[in-house]
Amino acid sequence: MTEELHDVRLTVNGSAYxxxxxxxxxxxxxxxxxxxxxxxxxxxxxxxxGACTILVDGSPTRSCLMFAxxxxxxxxxxxxxxxxxxxxxxAVQQAFVECHGLQCGFCTPGFLTTITAGLRENPTxxxxxxxxxxxxxxxxxxxxxxxxxxVERAAEIGAGG
Amino acid sequence: xxPAPFDYRRPGTLAEAVAALAGEPNAKVLAGGQSLxxxxxxxxxAPAMLVDINGLPGLDTISVEEGGVxxxxxxxxxxxLASPDVRRVQPLVSLALANVAHATIxxxxxxxxxxxxxxxxxxxxxxxxxxxxxxDVEGPAGRRTIPADELFVGPLESSVHHDEIAVSAFFPALAxxxxxxxxxxxxxxxxxxxxxxxxxxxxxxxxxxxxxVSDVPTVVDLSGVPIDEMGEAALERLEPAEDIHATAAYRxxxxxxLTTRVVRSAYDHAEGRA
Numbered sequence: 001m002t003e004e005l006h007d008v009r010l011t012v013n014g015s016a017y018x019x020x021x022x023x024x025x026x027x028x029x030x031x032x033x034x035x036x037x038x039x040x041x042x043x044x045x046x047x048x049x050g051a052c053t054i055l056v057d058g059s060p061t062r063s064c065l066m067f068a069x070x071x072x073x074x075x076x077x078x079x080x081x082x083x084x085x086x087x088x089x090x091a092v093q094q095a096f097v098e099c100h101g102l103q104c105g106f107c108t109p110g111f112l113t114t115i116t117a118g119l120r121e122n123p124t125x126x127x128x129x130x131x132x133x134x135x136x137x138x139x140x141x142x143x144x145x146x147x148x149x150x151v152e153r154a155a156e157i158g159a160g161g
Numbered sequence: 162x163x164p165a166p167f168d169y170r171r172p173g174t175l176a177e178a179v180a181a182l183a184g185e186p187n188a189k190v191l192a193g194g195q196s197l198x199x200x201x202x203x204x205x206x207a208p209a210m211l212v213d214i215n216g217l218p219g220l221d222t223i224s225v226e227e228g229g230v231x232x233x234x235x236x237x238x239x240x241x242l243a244s245p246d247v248r249r250v251q252p253l254v255s256l257a258l259a260n261v262a263h264a265t266i267x268x269x270x271x272x273x274x275x276x277x278x279x280x281x282x283x284x285x286x287x288x289x290x291x292x293x294x295x296x297d298v299e300g301p302a303g304r305r306t307i308p309a310d311e312l313f314v315g316p317l318e319s320s321v322h323h324d325e326i327a328v329s330a331f332f333p334a335l336a337x338x339x340x341x342x343x344x345x346x347x348x349x350x351x352x353x354x355x356x357x358x359x360x361x362x363x364x365x366x367x368x369x370x371x372x373x374v375s376d377v378p379t380v381v382d383l384s385g386v387p388i389d390e391m392g393e394a395a396l397e398r399l400e401p402a403e404d405i406h407a408t409a410a411y412r413x414x415x416x417x418x419l420t421t422r423v424v425r426s427a428y429d430h431a432e433g434r435a
Contacts, residue, residue: 003166023169023211026202045162046199047266059239059268065198066269069169070191070213114265135350136263 006069012037013081023069028052030068031078039079039109043138050137053110054078060114060136079109082116091157092116092150101150103141110137115151123158125151164201168210175299175326178212183301183324185210190326192234195262195270196278212326220328225250229294229333234274234326238267251332252430253292253341253359257284260343263351277327279312279319279377282353284345286313287378291359291370294332300325313377339363340431344423345372346415348406355407356415360427367391367427369420374399374412388424392417 003022010017012035019034028045031037031054043051045064052063055077082090089097092115102108111134118133119125125133130151131144139147168185172178182188188210191197200206214220220235223244230250232241241247242258254272261267261275261284275285276296289296289309296307298321307320314320321327335341345357357372369391370380379399386394401412 004168006169022166024164024166024201026163026198029163045202047195050263050265053265056269060265061269062195062265064202065195065266067169067191067194067198067213069171070194070215073216132350136265 008068008072010035010068010071010076011074012076013078014075019068021068023067025068026064027054027066027068027071027076028063030071031063031076034068037078037080041106041109043106043110048138049107050110050114051107053113053137055113055117058117058120060117077113079112082112090116092119092154095150095154095157096147099146099150099153101142101147107137107139107141111139111147115154119151119155119158124155127152130155162202164198165204165207167201167208169213170210171213171216173216173218175217175328178214178217178326179299179301179324181210181212182326186323188212188323190214192274193237193270195266196274196280214326222329223247226331229331230254232272232330232332234271234328236272238262238270238272238275239264241272242267247332250334251292251341252335253288253343253361254285254332256341256343257288257359260284260345260347260354260357266351273327273330276312276330277319277321279314279317281313281316281375281377282373284343284354284357284359284372287357287359287370287372287380288343289330289332290378290380291361291368292333294330296321296327297329297331298322298325299328304328306331316376336363338431338435340427340429340434342423342426342430344419344426346419353406356401356412356419358416358419358423360423362424362427362431367424369395369423371395371399371416374401374416383420383424388421391424392420395420 005020031040041051043049047062047065054063170181189208191211191213220233222233248255343359345354347354359370367383381395381398383391401409403409
């Protein structure tokens, strides 16, 4: 059977992209394979691990649980869109460097997007709120302690520290 | 882990969406997709067509009506959870929603979608059952209202016909003097509950709804039972099952513990509102 292809216009990190994909193309695969934005990582592919988390209109969303055809009309932000306009690291990225918030780095893009949105909503999280912010993302290396520290450090950087 | 091919429709009106469903018996509605897409990716489901309702106007509303609050089919869990109206009119909805998966899933998943997915391990079907709410569906013959006690017919099975689309859910308001509470035990924060319980108390009337205990959300009337015996009384109406997550005996023990806890908490809530 020849699979029907759909013309899809995606807005990712402020740029418009036109792709032609089957309806079953997961948004995570469209970002990686069709757009070449391989910063978004694919772990479990059923919404549990959080590695593929992107921002849809600013809200963290699992890109493996959306179809590319369904992502029209939305502003998408991937980890590639988190750097500052001058190319330097964004606040959350910088905090991960300073706090040693990653080891193998596979889960990191999902944490960075999730925390970026979380700090926009709550710029001064308590320790408990920082833990809660990352509760939906799995990391098998760090034991999470340094990621929690990175959330708190990113909040400091965001506040001008 | 890739879905099988399917035809895709993204209608602009509800009438077109209903017509698309009517023309393909093996079609599924796609709203938030947070339960459906994993089923497709694992190929536990392979519908011939998906009818994506995300482009339909006017379905993302949350509105206070006489006697309760109505949630549209495209209202995301996160929006319902954040709604002060919902929290004021029927706080049990907010209490339960905070236990639905993780915030990231709640950003995309819809409350109405969770209801008609009819998972007995999910929070919102139990809440709708306990409160005696309903779901409105639109089909070729027009609109009809399905009361909660006729909605959930089996595991992942609702009484919504294949050519009908759930357009909204109605949660009755909490009566003056009544109280509600929600408790669940999960291995990890955000996981499906091993057992969960929602309570509604109003004077001497006590009812508790259970999730992850039976094949369908189950509500038990515990009015007149001494509070310490309520868990045992509830178990006479429940059949806790064993699966890879918990033994039947462990689930029964959780029912005993959670029943007392959730009923006490609901009475505290009622007292706090008085």
